[in-house]
Amino acid sequence: MKKAVGFSKLLAFTILPLAFLFGGCEAFFPGNGSEPCIDNLDCSLGEVCDLEKGRCVPVDTPKPLSVVDLELTPSVDSDAAATQVPTVDLSQLDPEQMPLQVAAAVQLGGMVPSPDAMGGIPGTLVATRQPGFDNRSLIFNIPVGDSGEYESRLTAGTYDLLFKPTNRDNFPQLLLSGLELPADEEPYLGYHGFANPEKDDLTDQDPLLVVRGRVLQSQVYANPVTGMKIEGITDQGLRTSVAVPDQQGIFYLRLPFSRSVVTDGQYDDAFPQTMDVTIRPCSSDVMQPTVTVEGVELDDHELGTFYVGEVSDLRSVSGVVLDSRGRPVANCTLRFESNEIGNGVLTHQTRSDSSGEYEASLPEGNYVVTAVPELLSEARMHSTELELAEDKVSNIQLPDKLILTGTLVDHEGNPAADVVVRAKRLSAVSGEEDGVIRTYETITSAGGVFNLFVDHGRYSVSFIPSPASGLARSLPKVAYILDDYQMESSAIRLPEPSLIKGNVYDAKGTPMCGVNIEVFYSPDENNSHLIGQTISGGNLEECTGAYSMIIPGQNLQ
Numbered sequence: 135m136k137k138a139v140g141f142s143k144l145l146a147f148t149i150l151p152l153a154f155l156f157g158g159c160e161a162f163f164p165g166n167g168s169e170p171c172i173d174n175l176d177c178s179l180g181e182v183c184d185l186e187k188g189r190c191v192p193v194d195t196p197k198p199l200s201v202v203d204l205e206l207t208p209s210v211d212s213d214a215a216a217t218q219v220p221t222v223d224l225s226q227l228d229p230e231q232m233p234l235q236v237a238a239a240v241q242l243g244g245m246v247p248s249p250d251a252m253g254g255i256p257g258t259l260v261a262t263r264q265p266g267f268d269n270r271s272l273i274f275n276i277p278v279g280d281s282g283e284y285e286s287r288l289t290a291g292t293y294d295l296l297f298k299p300t301n302r303d304n305f306p307q308l309l310l311s312g313l314e315l316p317a318d319e320e321p322y323l324g325y326h327g328f329a330n331p332e333k334d335d336l337t338d339q340d341p342l343l344v345v346r347g348r349v350l351q352s353q354v355y356a357n358p359v360t361g362m363k364i365e366g367i368t369d370q371g372l373r374t375s376v377a378v379p380d381q382q383g384i385f386y387l388r389l390p391f392s393r394s395v396v397t398d399g400q401y402d403d404a405f406p407q408t409m410d411v412t413i414r415p416c417s418s419d420v421m422q423p424t425v426t427v428e429g430v431e432l433d434d435h436e437l438g439t440f441y442v443g444e445v446s447d448l449r450s451v452s453g454v455v456l457d458s459r460g461r462p463v464a465n466c467t468l469r470f471e472s473n474e475i476g477n478g479v480l481t482h483q484t485r486s487d488s489s490g491e492y493e494a495s496l497p498e499g500n501y502v503v504t505a506v507p508e509l510l511s512e513a514r515m516h517s518t519e520l521e522l523a524e525d526k527v528s529n530i531q532l533p534d535k536l537i538l539t540g541t542l543v544d545h546e547g548n549p550a551a552d553v554v555v556r557a558k559r560l561s562a563v564s565g566e567e568d569g570v571i572r573t574y575e576t577i578t579s580a581g582g583v584f585n586l587f588v589d590h591g592r593y594s595v596s597f598i599p600s601p602a603s604g605l606a607r608s609l610p611k612v613a614y615i616l617d618d619y620q621m622e623s624s625a626i627r628l629p630e631p632s633l634i635k636g637n638v639y640d641a642k643g644t645p646m647c648g649v650n651i652e653v654f655y656s657p658d659e660n661n662s663h664l665i666g667q668t669i670s671g672g673n674l675e676e677c678t679g680a681y682s683m684i685i686p687g688q689n690l691q
Contacts (some may be wrong), residue, residue, distance in 0.1 A: 218266030254282010358383030443476025462490025549582030645679030
């Protein structure tokens, strides 16, 4: 018998957490002014999550519901650029006449030269525009060709440019921050010359750009470990090159650095002071742990010696993945994880075959096995413990999915049919990110009823009517779906709809078609909720840039 989890009654156009239980803890009920929370999404409008106390607390000046943010995205072949329009107060405008203008694009181009030889370095340039509203940034991924040259058309503004080289074996990442576009001249995005470990004295480096270290099995067994690679993430959040140790276990890393714009044509370079070093297997066939050493100081080119730790003999584990009725579960992902192997964490992943059978060879130890079936499977994800001291057969049985159920009505209380119910899994119930992010969808019946089969976890649930229905979508609600929790369902009411319409123009006043228009409500600086979406168009004879959109009616009050 599947268990049903329903929604508590929610006020229209408010974010209220569903009542839920944490294995013996008290239930959470909205409206008492101090609800437990994991983040701001759990709190009502006008409240934020105090992360230290884990409770929702009032804010002094809650953002009015009428104040929204807009984002206009033209087609890729357009001369216009993605445009953000923050803090538009719809209560002060005529909703029947809302013209929108898309900004003209500006040109960004240049070259990433190689510090080792003539020519340039291929890769990807990630251009991130500083936020236009509540931490939302426009991000552009710009290809950098084999010659090192790049060119793109962006929105005007201040950018950080992160260069991610294709050749990670030889080059680290590079960051240029604070670039104002349009710029008077081509930005300089390049490396300092790296020392050559084969012929240069690394002690003479100024600044320090190449470091050396060594990887061995353990202090007792001081032999090199094969099949491993090393990478560092600096205190600037940038990644080094990726190195493979030689036969003596020695490796070299090239360090990244950041460059900021001081004035036109002038730059200031900042070099890392510390980094976290990660030693991990090159492939899943290498049964060694991933070891992370945090806060390694970069005051000398010698990093020292790192030890992976001793690994026990390999043991075979096999079996069949079954559902609650004993039927095989095909193509189920199995993740084995142990923090008792060597000096780090060993993670191994495999899949069951078409008969539900799986097998793996792992070092002796205690593991947590997480089984994640395919999205449409009737079985749900499940974690079990495995003690592996000898070869063994271990079948894994998965429980059925839970049912997220409820009834949806419109603003007048009538059943809302054919509405998309979208549940996005955010994390485990505890708020811990377990790496399983998936989205489930269904459609309400003629009576407004929905039944959605989901895994356990913490979900953001949205209700999205079709544009032709004349209904407004809701803000997302938070649902905590537990194995042993059942709740009587009650009707969920959609907000009152309201129509806004107008035309979209480019910077010269010419009507634009094919512009994607999105309206967001942002209750705080960390969250943005999509409340309306449409595309500008016209009639058969001409492009008028006309658009119309249904949004929650409270925005216009």
